Amino acid sequence: MQSTSAPLLEVEDLRVRLRTPRGPAEVVNGLSYAVGRGETVAVVGESGSGKSVSVLALLGLLPVRVATVTGAARLDGEDLLTMPPERLREVRGPGVGMVFQDPMTSLNPVLTIGRQLVEGIRAHGEVSKAAARERAAGLLAEVGLPDPQRALDRYPHELSGGMRQRVVIAIALAHNPSLLIADEATTALDVTVQAQILDLVAGLQSEHGTGVVWITHDLGVVAGIADRVLVMYGGRCVEDGSVDDVLERPAHPYTRGLLGALPDLASSGDGELATVPGVPPAPTDLPAGCVFWPRCPVRSDPRCETEQPPLAVVGASTGGLPHRAATWCEEGSPR
Amino acid sequence: MTDLPQGPTAHARGVPASDVPASPVPASDVPVSGVLVSARGLEVHFPVRSGNALRRTTGLLRAVDGVDLDIHRGETLGLVGESGCGKSTLGNALLRLVEPTGGTVTFDGTDVTGLDRRGLRDLRRRAGMVFQDPFASLDPRRTVRQTVSEPLEVHGLRSGRQERSARVAELLELVGLDPAVADRYPHEFSGGQRQRVGIARALAGEPDFLVCDEAIASLDVSVQAQVLNLLRRLQRQLGLTLLFISHDLSAVRHVSDRIAVMYLGRVVEVGPAAAVGSDPKMPYTQALLSAVPVPHPALERTRQRVVLGGDVPSPANVPSGCRFRTRCPYVFEPCPDVDPALQPVGAPGQLAACHLHGVVGRPVEQEDAVPAPAD
Numbered sequence: 001m002q003s004t005s006a007p008l009l010e011v012e013d014l015r016v017r018l019r020t021p022r023g024p025a026e027v028v029n030g031l032s033y034a035v036g037r038g039e040t041v042a043v044v045g046e047s048g049s050g051k052s053v054s055v056l057a058l059l060g061l062l063p064v065r066v067a068t069v070t071g072a073a074r075l076d077g078e079d080l081l082t083m084p085p086e087r088l089r090e091v092r093g094p095g096v097g098m099v100f101q102d103p104m105t106s107l108n109p110v111l112t113i114g115r116q117l118v119e120g121i122r123a124h125g126e127v128s129k130a131a132a133r134e135r136a137a138g139l140l141a142e143v144g145l146p147d148p149q150r151a152l153d154r155y156p157h158e159l160s161g162g163m164r165q166r167v168v169i170a171i172a173l174a175h176n177p178s179l180l181i182a183d184e185a186t187t188a189l190d191v192t193v194q195a196q197i198l199d200l201v202a203g204l205q206s207e208h209g210t211g212v213v214w215i216t217h218d219l220g221v222v223a224g225i226a227d228r229v230l231v232m233y234g235g236r237c238v239e240d241g242s243v244d245d246v247l248e249r250p251a252h253p254y255t256r257g258l259l260g261a262l263p264d265l266a267s268s269g270d271g272e273l274a275t276v277p278g279v280p281p282a283p284t285d286l287p288a289g290c291v292f293w294p295r296c297p298v299r300s301d302p303r304c305e306t307e308q309p310p311l312a313v314v315g316a317s318t319g320g321l322p323h324r325a326a327t328w329c330e331e332g333s334p335r
Numbered sequence: 336m337t338d339l340p341q342g343p344t345a346h347a348r349g350v351p352a353s354d355v356p357a358s359p360v361p362a363s364d365v366p367v368s369g370v371l372v373s374a375r376g377l378e379v380h381f382p383v384r385s386g387n388a389l390r391r392t393t394g395l396l397r398a399v400d401g402v403d404l405d406i407h408r409g410e411t412l413g414l415v416g417e418s419g420c421g422k423s424t425l426g427n428a429l430l431r432l433v434e435p436t437g438g439t440v441t442f443d444g445t446d447v448t449g450l451d452r453r454g455l456r457d458l459r460r461r462a463g464m465v466f467q468d469p470f471a472s473l474d475p476r477r478t479v480r481q482t483v484s485e486p487l488e489v490h491g492l493r494s495g496r497q498e499r500s501a502r503v504a505e506l507l508e509l510v511g512l513d514p515a516v517a518d519r520y521p522h523e524f525s526g527g528q529r530q531r532v533g534i535a536r537a538l539a540g541e542p543d544f545l546v547c548d549e550a551i552a553s554l555d556v557s558v559q560a561q562v563l564n565l566l567r568r569l570q571r572q573l574g575l576t577l578l579f580i581s582h583d584l585s586a587v588r589h590v591s592d593r594i595a596v597m598y599l600g601r602v603v604e605v606g607p608a609a610a611v612g613s614d615p616k617m618p619y620t621q622a623l624l625s626a627v628p629v630p631h632p633a634l635e636r637t638r639q640r641v642v643l644g645g646d647v648p649s650p651a652n653v654p655s656g657c658r659f660r661t662r663c664p665y666v667f668e669p670c671p672d673v674d675p676a677l678q679p680v681g682a683p684g685q686l687a688a689c690h691l692h693g694v695v696g697r698p699v700e701q702e703d704a705v706p707a708p709a710d
Binding site for chain 2: 046047146160161162163190191192193194195196199217218219220221222223224226243244247248257258259260261262263264265272273274275276277279280
């Protein structure tokens with residue numbers, strides 16, 4: 001699914017620093033990736049790894065007073081980070097659709113579903129109310145909401161979590177965005193509803209060629225939908241590559257630890273789960289050297305504690321994507 | 336002992352479970368060490384009130400609707416189901432944290448539903464609970480020592496500050512925390528550490544039975560594994576009986592000896608973890624399992640997924656007959672008319688409530704079709 005032409009989104013050396021009461025926090029430290037048309041890039045990491053902040057920064061959704069964003073993020077060649085606010089408002093919606101984790105907080109509880117959809121549709125382009133309503137009903141049907149005409153007059157609290165998330169996705173897709181960013185979009189949902197939503201997004205993607213950035217901590221979801229995976233830890237990308245490379249042949253000790261910590265559905269748990277000892281570092285207090293070394297089970301290289309390892313190609317890669325990891329550890333125990 | 340495969344239909348308040356016709360008792364290879372907790376025809380119905388000023392009761396929300404379940408001494412029973420299926424309410428009802436509206440719960444031979452205050456206090460000591468959110472379930476203004484020693488004071492387990500202090504240190508060590516942290520406040524801890532404090536508190540009364548309600552849901556993946564390992568170690572070490580309630584099927588599969596699956600207030604399948612996890616007999620369990628993504632790309636690409644249509648019906652308006660029939664891909668004639676009972680099917684000790692394995696159950700009565708008005 002890799003496109004030969006220029007990628008849809010190209011993020012280059014993205015850095016985000018936040019001002020916090022505990023001092024400056026380096027939340028994102030030099031993130032680079034590209035998303036092709038029709039391609040799905042999964043950004044994986046635990047809470048505090050900077051995965052959400054990294055996409056909020058792309059769309060200028062971080063408060064300017066506390067956040068300093070540097071680097072470049074080109075959507076169809078146009079840099080989102082240096083764009084004037086008016087132009088950015090035009091891009092959000094038609095260019096980039098966004099779905100957040102909690103559908104209850106991303107919908108306005110006192111407005112009907114219809115009003116929220118119509119508002120989004122009319123914000124970009126001259127459309128009559130009636131036509132926008134028509135389009136809104138069509139969108140709800142497209143995301144598989146039963147009885148869309150009636151749903152338009154309902155309030156968010158009258159819908160189940162899965163239905164609400166579908167409404168949020170409908171809003172995000174209202175203008176056929178070329179890029180969809182989903183931040184833990186199915187985390188709050190049951191697995192059965194999650195399966196419906198993932199099917200839905202895959203369908204829309206193959207139909208419209210939408211590029212997708214899917215932020216999640218669920219490696220199972222990643223295995224199902226991603227073409228390319230980016231593992232974040234302590235605000236850095238510690239490993240990236242094709243989904244097969246990263247999940248089946250993880251090279252970074254952190255990725256290995258993450259995969260080893262997952263209980264396996266196919267086998268009973270007589271053995272202990274492998275754990276990653278300790279907790280992720282606070283972004284205000286990142287360790288020198290490799291960000292993972294204080295928790296790393298295989299650290300042995302003297303450089304671990306002093307020198308930051310570069311993202312370097314490891315082993316053979318599949319699917320035309322380089323498989324890279326930022327670690328001094330040459331080989332660890334296989335997964 | 337196995338779960339009695341009796342008619343799981345709604346019991347009126349006070350009707351003994353034995354009045355319901357029972358189907359053949361299945362053979363079982365589950366280690367017979369006795370039943371610690373047992374529910375029969377357990378119901379928790381909440382009145383649904385209309386929004387107007389009169390607050391008239393307009394319906395019944397059947398959160399738990401006729402659950403038959405046995406939890407064996409020393410086992411971990413995993414309880415899974417989608418949100419809203421009543422699994423948390425069931426866990427609460429077993430400990431009488433919510434009042435059952437029908438059926439019985441026995442704990443170590445005693446009927447919990449009839450306990451007075453003193454009896455309840457004893458139950459609270461012998462049965463503990465670990466809650467989902469370690470940020471909400473610890474009092475932010477109390478130190479770890481105060482939180483963990485409260486059960487000791489309430490139950491008069493250790494007299495004197497010194498003894499209690501020693502016991503707190505012992506408990507903290509048991510859950511893998513440094514006893515030196517006893518005088519810190521919850522905000523000084525990470526989520527995983529807080530959950531350990533919650534577990535220490537639950538263990539303070541030296542309980543026989545522990546209900547873990549989504550105890551790992553709010554933790555990061557790598558921390559989840561730490562807490563799962565801790566729970567398993569504690570269970571072996573202390574001989575605990577665990578009810579592990581979770582929507583995470585992989586985690587449940589990992590920790591459980593047996594698994595019970597809930598749908599719309601009813602246990603629809605139960606059995607040894609290996610059988611339910613690998614060869615489920617109830618279409619709902621099959622769909623639920625097939626929806627769980629596994630972290631293997633090649634497997635994920637080729638896997639056949641049973642995608643269920645629609646949403647879970649409201650527990651205030653439960654379908655007649657088999658409650659899963661509105662979403663079931665195999666629905667046939669008896670489904671709307673007969674409420675299926677749990678019957679032995681598949682592996683020894685495995686029970687499923689599904690007509691595909693023979694029509695067993697109670698025919699739908701007229702009054703069941705419409706939710707009965709509350710008294």
